[in-house]
Amino acid sequence: MSTAAKPWAPLITAEQLQALLQQTPPPLLLDCSFDLADSGAGERAFLDRHIAGARYAHLEHELSAPKSPEGSIRGGRHPLPTREAFAEVAASWGLTPERGVVCYDQQGGPYAARAWWMLRWLGHGAVAVLDGGLAAWQAAGGPVESGEAAPAQPASSYPLGDTTMPTVQADTLLRQLGRVTVLDARAGERFRGETEPLDAVAGHIPGALNRFFKDNLGSDGRFLPAAALRATFEAMGLKPGQVVNQCGSGVTACHNLLALEHAGMNGSALYPGSWSEWSADPARPVARS
The missing domain is CATH 3.40.250.10 (Rhodanese-like domain)
Structure with missing residues (x-):
């Protein structure tokens, strides 16, 4: 698997990720761990332990738009942002069209899959979910670290590409x-x-x-x-x-x-x-x- 912009297979193994991390530039790593019953639990888990070099992607702050006003019936509990708004988030992570992304979580993949889908919806083909998440990474001997992520080097912008992910209202x-x-x-x-x-x-x-x-x-x-x-x-x-x-x-x-x-x-x-x-x-x- 290469960090070229061509579409990746949706899943990546821990061993494949270890090989990718030796390339330049390495893929962007997104820890998407979350708990619907406790919106701060995922970030606490990230601070406790995450794949070395990963940054945290919060479901409600970065992978969703703000909820509609109380009483509104539009968008549901985790509204999808516009593609333009999410492109700004991707640029803030330092993402460019040429750089690969690997998403993971500690809950079996639902939040990583949300990030994977949104990046594909943005037009970014080089993205995959780490099969088995953090547990599989550690079982393969992958390095982990704790604490805050290193500051990102934002990209100037992220250009929208063609999306292959349709939506229905x-x-x-x-x-x-x-x-x-x-x-x-x-x-x-x-x-x-x-x-x-x-x-x-x-x-x-x-x-x-x-x-x-x-x-x-x-x-x-x-x-x-x-x-x-x-x-x-x-x-x-x-x-x-x-x-x-x-x-x-x-x-x-x-x-x-x-x-x-x-x-x-x-x-x-x-x-x-x-x-x-x-x-x-x-x-x-x-x-x-």
Whole structure:
């Protein structure tokens, strides 16, 4: 794997990353660890231990736009910023189109997948998620450090490229129900409407299928082999380019998007507002099962 600007495979092993770090320039390392129940936990974990040379990417400060005013139904709990706004964030990290990026977290990859998807959405092809995260890196003998990241050397700007990551908005999705496959990445009990710890309404988008994002992983915390994932997705009736991915707020849905691409089933879309936006409008239909 090279740090050229051509698209990378979505996943990278710890051993491949060790080789990349010997090149000039080395890839930008983003630690995306986070906890939805404690927004400061990921940064504390980063300060305690992270891959040597990594910087911290905060889900709510850098991988999301500010929430809409109280009472608004737009954007959900983790609104997607504009591509222009995220390009400014990428430039602040020192990212240029020629430099590779490797994202990781300590939670099985959902937050790293969000960063991966957003960078691909920005038009940056040379980005991958570290398969197995920090645990896999340490198991391979990779060096770690603690404390604050070294100050970044910002780039003057990051030029927007063509995106290969489509999005779908709520009104469009409502019109398309029954004609596209909606894939919900939340845990089964939330999908079925048995419990809802984060949003005001329990349930799911009518007609959606459920694929809990953690089911993409094996017992070792790494993604399942591409062939195994493809067989599962095909058994669910998923077809490349005909899937709209959602979750609670557009974050863990990116894990399914990454798994689909790892399986060779490219072209799926993200509904960024996801259930937190959909369920906030009482006019939108809700299913429970």
